[in-house]
Amino acid sequence: MRDTYCGTIRKEHVDTTVTLAGWVFRRRDHGGLVFADLRDVTGIVQIVFSPEISKEAHERAGDIRSEYVLKVTGTVRRRPAETENPALPTGEVEVYVSDFEVLNTCKVLPFQLDDEDIGEATRLRYRYLDMRRPEMQKVFIERSKAYTVTRDYLLSKGFYEFETPLLTKSTPEGARDFVVPSRLNTGMFYALPQSPQLFKQLLMMSGFERYFQIARCFRDEDLRADRQPEFTQIDIEMSFVDREDVMNVNEGLIIALYEALKGRKPPEVPFPRMSFAEAMDRYGSDKPDLRFDLPIVDMTHIFQKTEFGVFKKTIEAGGAVKGLVLKGKTLSRKDLDVSVETAREIGAGGLVWIRMDADRALQSPTVKFLSDVEKSQMVTLFSMEPGDVLFIMCDKKLRVSELMGRFRLYLGEKYDLIDKSLDKFLWVIDFPLLEYSEEEKRYVARHHPFTSPKEKLAGFNGDYDAILANSYDLVFNGVELGGGSIRNHRTEDQAEMFRLLNIGEVEAADKFGFLLEALEMGAPPHGGIAFGFDRILMMFLGLGSIRDVIAFPKTQKGSCLLTGAPSRVGPRQLAELKIRTVSD
RNA sequence: GGGGUCGUAGUUAAGCCUGGUUAUAACGCCGGCCUGUCACGCCGGAGGCCGCGAGUUCAAUUCUCGUCGACCCCGCCA
Numbered sequence: 001m002r003d004t005y006c007g008t009i010r011k012e013h014v015d016t017t018v019t020l021a022g023w024v025f026r027r028r029d030h031g032g033l034v035f036a037d038l039r040d041v042t043g044i045v046q047i048v049f050s051p052e053i054s055k056e057a058h059e060r061a062g063d064i065r066s067e068y069v070l071k072v073t074g075t076v077r078r079r080p081a082e083t084e085n086p087a088l089p090t091g092e093v094e095v096y097v098s099d100f101e102v103l104n105t106c107k108v109l110p111f112q113l114d115d116e117d118i119g120e121a122t123r124l125r126y127r128y129l130d131m132r133r134p135e136m137q138k139v140f141i142e143r144s145k146a147y148t149v150t151r152d153y154l155l156s157k158g159f160y161e162f163e164t165p166l167l168t169k170s171t172p173e174g175a176r177d178f179v180v181p182s183r184l185n186t187g188m189f190y191a192l193p194q195s196p197q198l199f200k201q202l203l204m205m206s207g208f209e210r211y212f213q214i215a216r217c218f219r220d221e222d223l224r225a226d227r228q229p230e231f232t233q234i235d236i237e238m239s240f241v242d243r244e245d246v247m248n249v250n251e252g253l254i255i256a257l258y259e260a261l262k263g264r265k266p267p268e269v270p271f272p273r274m275s276f277a278e279a280m281d282r283y284g285s286d287k288p289d290l291r292f293d294l295p296i297v298d299m300t301h302i303f304q305k306t307e308f309g310v311f312k313k314t315i316e317a318g319g320a321v322k323g324l325v326l327k328g329k330t331l332s333r334k335d336l337d338v339s340v341e342t343a344r345e346i347g348a349g350g351l352v353w354i355r356m357d358a359d360r361a362l363q364s365p366t367v368k369f370l371s372d373v374e375k376s377q378m379v380t381l382f383s384m385e386p387g388d389v390l391f392i393m394c395d396k397k398l399r400v401s402e403l404m405g406r407f408r409l410y411l412g413e414k415y416d417l418i419d420k421s422l423d424k425f426l427w428v429i430d431f432p433l434l435e436y437s438e439e440e441k442r443y444v445a446r447h448h449p450f451t452s453p454k455e456k457l458a459g460f461n462g463d464y465d466a467i468l469a470n471s472y473d474l475v476f477n478g479v480e481l482g483g484g485s486i487r488n489h490r491t492e493d494q495a496e497m498f499r500l501l502n503i504g505e506v507e508a509a510d511k512f513g514f515l516l517e518a519l520e521m522g523a524p525p526h527g528g529i530a531f532g533f534d535r536i537l538m539m540f541l542g543l544g545s546i547r548d549v550i551a552f553p554k555t556q557k558g559s560c561l562l563t564g565a566p567s568r569v570g571p572r573q574l575a576e577l578k579i580r581t582v583s584d
Numbered sequence: 585g586g587g588g589u590c591g592u593a594g595u596u597a598a599g600c601c602u603g604g605u606u607a608u609a610a611c612g613c614c615g616g617c618c619u620g621u622c623a624c625g626c627c628g629g630a631g632g633c634c635g636c637g638a639g640u641u642c643a644a645u646u647c648u649c650g651u652c653g654a655c656c657c658c659g660c661c662a
Contacts, residue, residue: 083620
């Protein structure tokens, strides 16, 4: 139908005849001369309808409207001097139309493709139009490239690509499952996979040694700017490896993706590492953003004998007092009030601020409750200078770290401390194996129940919080890109884990029996990792939302504005499934 | 489950706090003019359930409550 793509035409094509196909992006009708920008997937070229070339084509050009689909034949000409457009790669040339065909007309669109400020709801309702925009096309062309880079890299490292079932078994741990009724098995349900976790482990038991899958995963949890109910993971599993092996191979993958998408090398290789404990202590987060420093400092020792009620009570209850100092910014009383308000919104019980004024005196509503020793220790600990503001919170140890971590991010954003030109990768390692679930009143796996501990657990009966896992997360600019672990490959180790999780033998056999059975039949040592593919794209392309890298994403309430999913199904469908809905 | 922001021509916004006019603008759309534009320009025109429902009021786009939808966050997301 065509012989040349719009965006590829250059001055080398001058005097040749080309046949193009594409959409009318913009039209500039001067009466005697009509210009239009013709757009295809490669870009834009200006076409000219002139009566001197074809009276007939020029006449018909008056009826052309935005987004009409055209097939155009014409001659490439150098643009006259002073009319070149340096903003376009094709700006030195234009195509004089000798003949054209309207392949399709177009209604007036619900929004203009060149308008930058269209509301997201409208864009999602007409996503296919939204995706016509060159900047959106660029994202999905990059996404396509990322699939290829991933496959090329992993295949070159001896990995085999697999597909695993989407209709699978509901598992008790972890995220809420999406559930699919089985017509052939009345009252039974499949679950969509939260990840291919168990299958990839089984493939290790099959002896493939290196597995990967670009896998769709489903989690029925509430959405966020970086969370969709269905998303894509680069899922990886390897046999006969330790933690270092997995991290090394996957660091290579991430570097390859970074280079492909950002066009430069990562700033720091190998990626630095930090223990979970240090991340929590210093940055109040298991995914610290290292683009700015602002460390959190434990101040509990200063207040061991304090008369200040809130600190005193917290410390007596085994909690901690933590602070961080904001330097070199001038904060007004209003700013300080706002920060207190923000701390409350973050979930803190309160926030103490202490500002050093020009004559080195400490100003704060709290200062009168503090002793001179406490004050001077604080000043020394934080090397406080005039203008500096010290922010302090107290709470249970882990809780106060988390709160300060959130507050640190708030300050970083608000006072522009984050150097957005930096990219900071970080491996976080030595996570706790378990964490206590207030909701379930028991310990649950922090990563997942198949994660192996760093030390053998046999007969363990000590502090559950102190057990470290053989796991690792990769963090980029404060966002978790992925994580994984070395798994338990021996039945007795896995049984020990279930014991700690308070999952009985009967329940374990019911839910994961097939895996436990497989472990008994020569399971090799193995471990793996999974990366959020969408998140990697979002971060490396510098976009603000995971929806920006998913072709047809869901809204925060999980609906698709384009198709109207989810929707009711007919009574016949429900009857076949023997499902009745209840309204209450 | 909870907190917050928003909803006004096709689109993006202003007006609302402090109730009363023909609800304003830009882009888009329609008609006309225009041979060097590229966000073309100039002249003219059409276009509104002010998300929906209730309440307060002589009077509601404006105030109150509810509801629906979009977004951000907490909880949740092994």
